[in-house]
Each structure stands twice: as C-alpha cells, then as structure tokens.
Amino acid sequence: MKRGYGDIRAGHWRGAVLVALLVWLASGSAQAQGPTQVGLRDDAPERYTVVRGDTLWDIAGRFLRHPWQWPEVWQVNPQIRNPHLIYPGDVVYLYYRNGRPRLGLERGQEVVRLSPEVRHIPRREAIPPLPLETVQHFLSAHRVVDDPARVDELAYVVAGDDRRIVSGAGDHVYARGDVEEHGRFGLYRLGERYHDSASGEFLGLELESVGQARWVRREGDIARLEIVSARQEVRNGDLVMPLEPFPLTAEFQPRAPQRSVDGTILAVPDGVHFIGRLQVVALDRGSRDGLAPGHVLAVEQRGELVIDPVTDESLRLPGVDAGQIMVFRAYDKMSYGLVMRASRPLSVGDRVYDPDTAGRVTTTSFMR
Template identity: 35%
Template sequence: MRYPLFAAMLALSATFPSLADVLTIKKDAPKQYVVKKGDTLWDISGIYLQEPWQWPELWKMNPQINNPHLIYPGDALSLIYDEYGNPRLVINQGYKKLSPYGRITSKGKNAIPTLPLELLRPYLTFEQALNVDDIADKPYILGANVNTKMNTEGHIVYVKGELKLHESYAIYRKGDAYVDPQTNEELANKAQLVAVGRVFRKGDITNGIPASVKIEQVKREIKAGDFLMPAIEGQLLPAYFNMHRSEQPVQGEIIASVTGLREFSTMDIVVLNLGSEQQVKEGHILDIERQSPTVFDGRNGPRYKEDSNSLEKLITNASEFFGVEADADTTVWHMPKEQVGQLMVFKVYKNVSYALIVKNQHPIRVGDFAVIN
C-alpha cells in the first residue's frame, strides 16, 4: 500500500475548468517519462505544458492515477489522448521496474510533491508581516535573569503582557517596513523570528510581576523590546491550495524580496503590496508585467527617454505630468506593459502578501507589476 505524507506536500487542488478545452502540449514533449527522485508534479507538468499550474487537467479522469500525488520515482508515465482529443498522463503498467519482488513496502515518504515545500517552509513558519498597531499591542520582553543586553538558549526572560501558562510563544523582532511605492505608505513591518520559549510562570501585571518564559530554541540573540506571539499564530496555511485566478481585476507591485535582492527568478519568493484588503487570497495566480520604456520621438528621431538630453527629458516629464503633447515637433510614446512571468500567492496579510514566482521569461525585479486583468 502507498501512504501519502500530506504534511510534507504543498498540494494544489484545482484550476480553471475551462482550461481543459485549450490545454496544449509542448511540441517537444516526450511520449513517455520515467519519474526520478527529486521530481515534483510541477516539474513533470512543465515538461508537457507551457503553464505547469494547469497540471490538474493533464491528470484528470485518469483511472490509473486516482490521486496524482501518489506517483513515485521509477513510475513510467505515458502521454495519451482520450476520445475527445484531450491529452492525459497515465501510468504505463507495461513498464517493468528493475526492483525485487516478494514484499510490500510503504513508499509514502517517497511520493513526489507538487512543489518543493522546502523552499516555502521558512516563509510558511517564520516570516510575518504585521502593522505597527498590531506590534504595539503584543507582550514584550522587559529583561532576563542575567544582566545582559542579549540573551540566548537556556535563559529566562521576563515579559510584560498576558501569557498563558505552559504555552509556547515565538519571540519576534520588528524589522524594516514594507512601503507602498506609489503612496509611500507603510503597509506592514517585517517581523523576524528570534526565538521560541515556554511560559512557566504566568505573572501578574496589576501587581507589577512579569510573566516568566524559559527559552527553548534560539535563532538570534534576544533583546529587550522583542515581542511575543503564540507560536502557532500566523504559521498555519491550508494543506491544499486552490490554484486559480481572482474573478476581480487586481493590480499591485512587487515591493521587496525576502532575500533583499532586486532581481530574482523561478522559485524565489517576493512580497506584494496586495493583501486581503485587495481581495487577494492564497492560491491566486497573478501575471507579472513590466512597463516597456517610454520613447521620446522628436527632431533627432525616436529615442528612449533615458537616452534623451536634459531639455528633452524636461519636456517629456512636463508632458507626462500635464497629460499633453510635448510640443509640435515631438511626441511621447507610452509603451504597453508586457508579461514577464507568473507568481502564486501563498501567504496573505491585510495589505501585503508573500508569493512564489512560478514562471519567468526574464529576471523579475522589484517594481514589476503583479496583475489579474
């Protein structure tokens, strides 16, 4: 028998029903593929489809693969077409694996996942994006049982705030703000995990007695002022993501990356200035678009704005600001946005969200647009 290790998978449960009619197989897709260790459903679907997130349609109505999450290294997959001409992947039962027979071994831990969860794991459990008011209301560390500015594993820290006895708490530090590039509004603050501890003395705020927390795990030194949240808070996501597009148009921007770099690629994680307030949900697929450069067409012929001289730039900026033509001899050409990739939202806060880049034609950058038209 085969048992899936669901807790170790990021499973995507559905996609557009209408896509079955337009599912297109790549011209160079193989007729047969043998699953290798380290493969994911996303990897295999990408061999056959231009849009790997359409994978549920490729495995749909498959009598041999009741659950596509239960395929294993060594399984041979064959590409066939049903009576309606729809492409399907099936397990080739005639393919013989070179393995001994005679006993049944549980292979659950080797079942291939949809996406490599190890890439997301730190951001499913450690990353938080909280607004200033939320942070201000949290219990915070006053000091420790030793007179030092930085504390570590084994220390006892004293906390101002209501804590539950014997409960486990995560300790966070307020990080940099996520800022909206259009309004300069602070959308949230990055909360960096510092440590985890357990409450062994409840305390009494009314009488000036702090709660006591024994530090059990440390990621970095603990400082006075670091705040606490229940260890489980903000760390739970659905085991299955319904991967789909929003019915409402959405437009935002990539405002940061978790690595701090300004260019990134497939399977990198980025931060968007979109959240629950903008009706964004976990599993939403958004296109990544980039603004094509403005062209200044004047007496010297068409040139990119950045290649124009100072006077031309001044005229261009004025025309853009006032919404008029530059002058009788020049025209400002505002080029369209072009798609450069796709991303999937996997963690949503009020005004920001974390997303995984699932496809890119060019390096993705901070400032690129995230849209659903």
C-alpha cells in the same frame, strides 16, 4: 512496519508534505474559468515517470506551456486509491479525449529487493506543488501584521536572566503581556512597513523572527520563557507572539486567480536587488483582491525610461513578459510569492497580473 525476505512494493524516502490535487474539471470549476485553451509544449512527452525532488510545477511544465493550466487537463482514475496524490515512481501520461489533451496517472510499480536482515520501509509521501522547504524556511522567519495598532497590544521581552541585555538559545527571558500558558512562541523584531506606492495606503508591517521560546511559568503579568532556538540575539523589547501555523491545503496548487488581478512587486524581503527564480517577493495585492495560496501571476518587467530624441520628452517603453510568481501566503492587503520562472532579472515595481488576462497570454492549439 517490518519485512523480511522477498520482493515488495516500497515507498520512497520522506519528501515534502502531502499535497492533494484539487480536480476542477470533475467539479465543473474549470469550465467556469472561461474558454482558455490549453497550450501543450511542442516537446511534451507521451509519458513521464515522477522522481523524488520533482514538484507539481516541474511536472506540469514538462507537458504544458503554462503550468497553472494543469487542473484543466488532469484526469482522475477512480480505480486508483488516493488518485489526487502523485508519488515518486508514478507515471503521468498524455492522451486525448474528444480531441482534447488529458493527463492521466499510473501508479508506480517499483519493486525493492530486501536483504536477509529486517528493515524498515520508509513512508512514501506525495510530491509538493513547489519547493516547500524554501517556502517553510521563509515563513518561519517572516510574518505580516495587517493592523499596526496590534503591535502595541503584543507581549514583549522586558529582561533577560542575570541582567542580560541580549540572550540566546538555552537562556531564560521575562516577557510582559498576554502570554498563554504552556505554549510555544515566536520572538520577533519590527521590520519593513509596506505602503501602496500609488495611494500610500498602509498594507502591512513585516515582523522578522529572531527565535522561538517556550512557556516556563508566570508571576502576575510577567511570564518566564526559555529560548529554545535563536536566529540572532534576543533583546529587550522584542515581541512575543504565538507561532503562526503554515497550512498547506488542497488549494495549494498552481492555478490562475478566479478574478482579474493587477499589482506590482512591492519588495524583496531579503534585500536582493535583482530577483531570480525561487526567490521570495512581497506583492501589493492580497486576499481582499482575490489572491490565495497557489495562485499564479504573470510578471511584466517595467519598460526602460528613455528620452525622445526629437521632443526631449521622458518616455517609458512598453513592458515585456519576464516570468511567473506563485502566491504561497496571502494576507488581507498583501502577499508573499515565489518566483517560479524568470526569463530576465525581475525588480521591485515590476507589474504582476492575472495570466488569463485577455491579450496577455499566448496560447497554442491543443490539436496535433
């Protein structure tokens, strides 16, 4: 859309993808979760103006001690168009109804003065629940296969053009197997095999992306592909799979799981030893355990292993609260999550659990 002179209400530069806020309170779902009290921060502002770069987690954390409780206090003004979306320039404000805290929304009234020449108004987009660029970059490089037997059924690279052993962007390769015509594909290499540390159960096989390719033509069961991008060299034997979609639905927002979850940090896909904020971790619990994108888990750092000075026994000290993780991709038996808070370095083996577990979450009175 084009505009000339004058003052107009403008949007903001392209941010992250649109993310809708699912309103539990209006649907009654919040009450179904139990009588958890909402803990306001002591320094919670009366009003906060949203800025570009904010996430839903950031905004919730300005008002609440536990950001995943946002849906319990969010109130929708039906007079506002698309009230479930929050944009830069909007104002989130704190008020009370029947003695309970609520958060409301005022649409931003920012005005931009244009110069005489014609300009394009950039499209305004809603804030995301967390740094989506971090999540999308990871998901484009990693995926999990729940059943390792499926790997034997996947198409694979058999050769490169001109007898190349390795290929890169712009090169052509030949793949054998089930490759759909006129599609775009991911090229993957076998990665980590994950198992439950206690039972030994297979949880998932991680595949690491080496690039992407597009279909060119087929002769018999051999397909010719053009490599359109490459993270590293493409080799014979690399797997060929349709690209995995990355849906970010209205459910992708901070909230506690609907049922009790107790698991551990399974691995750090990027091989980091000490885990901090905004790093991705693999968890040994998945959709079969009730996890879904947006679910928040508390982290308990494993207690130190010590020797009893009297009995010489090996003892593990009690664990301590260490942070929170938000799940962004749930497979059947495992999931990936992003560390949203880390009060101390996390590590593989640390416990993750439902933050609403009785006796584990400290709440404060919502009365002032």
